[in-house]
Amino acid sequence: MNNIKYGYALDEHQNVIYIHDVNQENRKEHTYHCIECGEELIPRLGTKRVLHFAHKCNTPNCTGETYLHKLAKRLIKEHFERSDFFMIKYQRYNRCSKFIDCPIYDEGKCIDRNYDKDDGRFNLKEFYDTCEEEKKYNDYIADLLLYHSEKKDRQPTFIEIHVKHKSTEEKINSGNRIIELTIKSEADIEKFISSGIEESKYPVEEKEGYAQFYGFNTFSENTTKGWKCNLPKFFLYPSGKTFAQYINCYNALEKKSNQNFECIFYTKYYQSVFLQSNDYAKYGYILTQRENTSLKFCPLCKYYSNENSICMLYKKCNTPTHPEAWHANECKYYREANDEVRRIKSTIKEYDSNSGVIDGIIYKILK
Numbered sequence: 001m002n003n004i005k006y007g008y009a010l011d012e013h014q015n016v017i018y019i020h021d022v023n024q025e026n027r028k029e030h031t032y033h034c035i036e037c038g039e040e041l042i043p044r045l046g047t048k049r050v051l052h053f054a055h056k057c058n059t060p061n062c063t064g065e066t067y068l069h070k071l072a073k074r075l076i077k078e079h080f081e082r083s084d085f086f087m088i089k090y091q092r093y094n095r096c097s098k099f100i101d102c103p104i105y106d107e108g109k110c111i112d113r114n115y116d117k118d119d120g121r122f123n124l125k126e127f128y129d130t131c132e133e134e135k136k137y138n139d140y141i142a143d144l145l146l147y148h149s150e151k152k153d154r155q156p157t158f159i160e161i162h163v164k165h166k167s168t169e170e171k172i173n174s175g176n177r178i179i180e181l182t183i184k185s186e187a188d189i190e191k192f193i194s195s196g197i198e199e200s201k202y203p204v205e206e207k208e209g210y211a212q213f214y215g216f217n218t219f220s221e222n223t224t225k226g227w228k229c230n231l232p233k234f235f236l237y238p239s240g241k242t243f244a245q246y247i248n249c250y251n252a253l254e255k256k257s258n259q260n261f262e263c264i265f266y267t268k269y270y271q272s273v274f275l276q277s278n279d280y281a282k283y284g285y286i287l288t289q290r291e292n293t294s295l296k297f298c299p300l301c302k303y304y305s306n307e308n309s310i311c312m313l314y315k316k317c318n319t320p321t322h323p324e325a326w327h328a329n330e331c332k333y334y335r336e337a338n339d340e341v342r343r344i345k346s347t348i349k350e351y352d353s354n355s356g357v358i359d360g361i362i363y364k365i366l367k
Contacts, residue, residue, distance in 0.1 A: 004064045005052035007186045008071055009033060009041045016074055019043060019051045034059070035074070036067035065163050072161045072181065072189045073133050073143055079193045080131040080146070085123050087196030088179065090213040092120035092220045098250065110249075111219075120220070124157065140171050167214075178214040234263045234284025242288070242297065242325045244281040263287050282306075285325065286344050296328035302337040 007019050009032040017032065022043045032041040032053060039062070041053040055062065080086050095111045096102065102110070128146040135145035137156055147156035158178040160167045167180055179197060183189055188209040197211045230246040237243070263284050285297040298304045303312045304323075313333055314321040328334045 004062065004067075005044075005050065005054060006034070006041065006064075006067060007052060008035060008075075009043075009053045010035055016071070016078070019053055022051075034062060034067070035070050036064070037062040068163045068183055068186070068189070069143075069161050071186065072163075072183050075189055075193060076159065077131045077133060077144060080125070080144075084125055085196075086125045086146075087121065087123055088198070088213075089121040089196065090199040090211075090216055090218070092218055094220045096250065102249075127154065128157070138174065138176060140174055140176060172214050174215075176215050180212045180214070182210040182212075184209075232280040234281060234287075236262070236284075236288050236295075242281075242285065244284060281325075282340070282344055283348065286341065286348060296331075296334050297325045298323045298328045298331075298334075299325055300337055300341055301328055301331075301333075302335050302340075303333060304337070 009017050009019075011017050011030045011032060016035070017030070022032075022045065024045060027043050027045065032043060033039065034041050034053075034055065037059050039059050040056040042056050044052050044054050093111045096105070099105045099110060124146055128148050130147050130149045132145050132147075133143065135142050135147075137145055137147075137158075140158070142156075142158040143161045144159040145156050146159065148154045155177060158176055160171075160178055160180045162180050162182045163184070167178060172178060172180075181188075181192060181197065191209050192211070199211050199213050231249050233245060233247045235243040282299055285300055288297075289295050298311065299306055301311075304310075305312055309322050311319045311321060311323050313319045317333055319331060319333065320327060323331075
């Protein structure tokens, strides 16, 4: 005899009956049948074992797998039709509002993955009024399809029940909105109905009671002005003066009209030696010279100490002790630091051969 213990059965009117709703008084008023195989079930209402329905006769082909699949579809459908709420929650992230046009957009840095607890929570009853089993949409058949009977242009949502077989990759990548529920027991179904369907933040492939969302918009409408990304930016003013500073990436790509030259630098690595040094200013000087070959800058002079920003000729030749970078254009003692300049020019050449990217570093001249 089949020893599977079921908590649910169908009565003679095809209503789903929960074992705890059956008692000694009403058990004889109805007949009960298996949701999977259709054979007769007997309610076991003793006090020594867990209440359950058991098959009256031996049914070797009834394994419980199809039972869970059919039961899940039936109970979830009934819950949708009877309740004013059908809650789902999935992970939604905030990202910079300029991500579409930003040439340095990087999902690793430009997305805030500490999503708002309330963002991504929706009541699907506000969007759909119909739940139908085995409904076809866009060449795919859904276990349950939620749709709006009047608003035909509203994209429906598939609910797929994963007891043993997951949805195919083709179906997952079809562009349809799909919620796949991994169900291993009746308790998993009951949890989804009582608590809503929530995507796990840390997916586990075969974990019971787990929901996966596909085809949903995972980005919040609450976009912000940049994130934790401050970029080194180099400026050249019409006067010849230069300036270098870190600036929030949201405004880094906006060129100011009162400057002749601007260049930003970007790296995917927060601890980059490049960003921890003043190299980006030197790169800015040399990139500026490439635009205007007559310009000179003190930090590129062999008599300039970049370590303490001092001109080493200030005592001997009475030059400014801490000269501004542009002072080199007025200094007769200026001599290019050949080794240093060659090193930087060589790196920039390598940047250019890699479309402006090397070792995670990007430079962009703003015009």
